[in-house]
Amino acid sequence: MFPGANTDRSEADFVIVGTPLDVSTSFQPGTRFGPDRIRHFAQGFEDYDHHTEQHFTACSVHDYGDITAWDDAREYLDYLSGILGDIRYEDSIPLLLGGEHTVTVAGVEAVEPDVFVTLDAHLDLRAELAGNVWSHATVTRHALDVADRAVILGARAGSETEWERAAAADVTVVSPDAVAEWTPDFADESVYLSVDIDAADPGVAPGTGTKEPYGLSARALRDVVRTVAPAMDGFDVVEVNDRDDGQAATLAAKLLRTAVFRSTAIR
DSSP states (O other): OOTTBBBBBOOOOOOOOOEEEOOOOOOOOGGGHHHHHHHGGGGGGGGEEEETTEEESSSSSSEEOOOOOOHHHHHHHHHHHHHHHHHHHOHHHHHHHHSTTTHHHHHHHHHHOOOEEEEEEEEOSSOBBBBBTSOOOOOOHTTTTTEEEEEEOOBOOOHHHHHHHHSSSOOOOOOGGGGGGOOOOOOTOEEEEEGGGGBOOTTTOOOOSSOOOOOOHHHHHHHHHHHHHEEEEEEEEOOOOOSSSSHHHHHHHHHHHHHHHHHHHOO
């Protein structure tokens, strides 16, 4: 269980779901261990958050546990989307722990947001990768089948075709250097927030599958989550693996708590 997620599901405002999918990682695998590592490294945190003057144990969070993954990614996404849809029907906000970034597709399908906001080193706008249309590198393209627009924060890598797609009116790309100046304008729009941990510089979070230098600091990720969380109807933090000493998992756990604290403060 994620530390402090002690509310019964029937009463929870937030429901954590572990999604240990690990079938399309194109460089270093290990995301199947992400949910457990995130929970483990959250154990060292204080319950109290002095920024919002709240206790995590009082934030109405339930941990559903993991949805065991299998090899058929699309079939898994369909099953996961049904569970997340039930969570939304119960008026709770799903919080996914990944697991490869592909699991985000299920979250977006369940939430049906107007805006997809993602912190990511990569554009993830491919139609396929190595013949796989459900690769982790296709997530933002699939999200745009549901959301009206996408905002990609911290991107610094993508194919030529992806950069061409990113120039369309329904995509906004904010470079790492410009993230600190980014100001969202969501009005009354529904938002899904996805954090691919590789948005962080690999010196900050080395435990991820496809590292890209020149990334964001931990504080930069925190500031984005603080800004977006009040508008979110769904959240995930993904692409955490077991190939570091817990840096990526610790950051992921802290970002999830930040999202809960900030969202709770305005509920």
